[in-house]
Amino acid sequence: MKNRFKEKLLLYKIRAKQDAGAFGEIYDSYSEKIYRFIYFKVASEQEAEDLSSEVFLKAWNYIISDREIKSIAALLYKIARNKVIDHYRTRKEQIELTEEALAQPADESVISEIEKQADLARVYKALGKLKDEYREVVVMRYLDDLTVGEIAVILDKKQNNVRVLLHRSLNALKEVLREEDNK
């Protein structure tokens, strides 16, 4: 949902016109993205599903409250990020995501789809090897098409800091790809 005005219009429909369908549109636009964002962090289909459902439920409660929402995307990703943090905090026995685990996502169907194009498969696997801070910002910016401003809100950082982070993340990704090529 790139069009910010459309996004705001949906919020307007929900709040002033009591149009539940508008929330359905928001869900349709973001369900896959939020799921993937979480999946990258928990690497378990079940956990990603549970947490994603909670994200949308919390977002709904936020939307019908009296608080201002600048960006639906920022709201959803911020909630998702906090949910994952809470998830690990409450689980205590935090699962350390090894490089191998991240490099080999559980969803085989996705890999096979990407593997049809060798370059995509290489980048996808390299993405899994990035540290969480870098991968998260790359996913938000390039896979999910969020603006730097939105990412700044989600990460509680200044926009310049986000740009620097993106720059470093891409360099790190290139480095991983280079290492893979040299193997």
Next chain:
Amino acid sequence: MERDNLIKQLKKIGQTKAGGHAREAWVRDTRAELMAKAENDLREMPEVKAGDVKQLALALDMGTGWQKSFRPVVAAVVAVILVFGGWTATVSASYNSLPGERLYSVKIFNEGTQISLTPTKESKTKMRMDFAGRRLDEVAKLVESPVTEKEKRIEDAMNLFKKNIEDVEKDLDEIKTKKNSKKAVDVAKDVDRKAEEYEKTIKETMNKIPEQNKEKVKEAKAVVGEVGVKAVEVLLEKHLEGDNEDVSEEEMIEKLTKKLQTAEESIEELEQEEAAEGEEGDEEAAEGEEGDEEAAEGEEGDEEAAEGEEGVLEEDGDFEEAAEEVKEKLAEGKEMLDNKDLAGALDAVKEANTMVNSIESGEDVSGDEVAEEGDTGESGDESSEFSSSTEEVVEEEGPEEGSSVTTTDEIIE
């Protein structure tokens, strides 16, 4: 790989839904669940037409870019619109506010305005009843949440609830005299149904309510019980006037039977409470006796035990007498109902309720005074054909004290 090419690849991955493709069944089921919740939540919110201004302002997001410099102007325009026509603009934002929160007064203000702008008494009454339901929802939320000054906030909500219900009761008196029987019956049925629902909710909430608020909740329960009876009174009036189409005799019998049952359940609950308290009292008395044996000056302890026992017995005696009287009244009501004396049955319900409320509020219940007053029909409510002392009991309690929340009507005035 070049930077630009890398970014292109990443974007392609994004388009292929890579990195954990969500199961279709999960996407579908979660959507269905969320939509059900959304529809349910929105159903409880009234549509706010005048609120469009604020929502549009929010939608246009005046906080960024070049629009920022126009912010004060737009804010002023919106403020003018709010004052002169769109004052309910902020209401959509205040829907979920609770007593004690910044936007709560906006919510109450909006409700008051909605009532005042509603043309017919019937619609106003229905609206008041709906708003009373919101107060109960707020109490339920307050009870569950770890807010500060919880007791005071609950009390504020209960005061507003009581005020709404009392207004409904006054409305019903007026509606009863109107010629349009169909409309009156429709409202009365709506009030009766909701009163039953609210009474049930209050009973369920009672266990979770802080001790400090219990008296207030009991008062609310009494008032909502009365408004239910008042609604049945309107129905009976219309039925006796000859409107058998909108309210049949069978329906009246059914409603009166239900009211008699409710009163019976109330007195049974009170009896159970009394029995439980009696047992506690006995234990205390027994402890006194124990003290007597242990202490050298046994006489003192003995006296205490005797006093304790006597006190309990005395109260028990009064209670039993009053409870017995309520039961007798209810039996009379049932008999009248069997004989198709509907007006008589309604009087019995009202008298029984008055006695139950008196017992519950801890008033002196010798029984005679209340019963006699009911029998004479000198209720002071001239508009009511059926005798009632209920109103007097409520009125005697006087206005609420210490409530900081301005009521709907006060704001409108």
